[in-house]
Amino acid sequence: MMTILLQAAAGDSMMPTLLMFGLFFVFMYFVMLRPQMQKQKKEQNFQGSLKVGQRVVTTSGMHGRIAQIHEDGVVIETLSGKLKFEKAAISREFTAQRFPESAEEKK
Known part of the structure; x- marks a missing residue:
């Protein structure tokens, strides 16, 4: 009986793990990728306005x-x-x- 309860509990723990990965990727986008893209766009505008x-x-x-x-x-x-x-x-x-x-x- 205990084995069945442990297997059921393992299936429920997948959602928080996926949520953590999703939050990690959103955090990385706003911390690293978005500022880099904004900087690149600013440089292109500057080079175009020479x-x-x-x-x-x-x-x-x-x-x-x-x-x-x-x-x-x-x-x-x-x-x-x-x-x-x-x-x-x-x-x-x-x-x-x-x-x-x-x-x-x-x-």
Whole structure:
């Protein structure tokens, strides 16, 4: 009789285990996957909005101004010359607060 009761109890414990796995995957989505997708979308929007004359920094730390924009990349003018980079290599843009002389040039 005891064996029958133990087997019945084992069948009921499957639901909490499945619930825990489901909660784990939902947690992982909101903690890891969703922020990564948002970051990737933000980078794509930034790379799509690049304009000629913008001051940028590449992922390797090169500072320069965008001279030309092509389908497959951008040409960045630095103090030592012009270099061609992929759009994905552009990491961020300079701000007017950091370089106030460039803000005065635009006026």
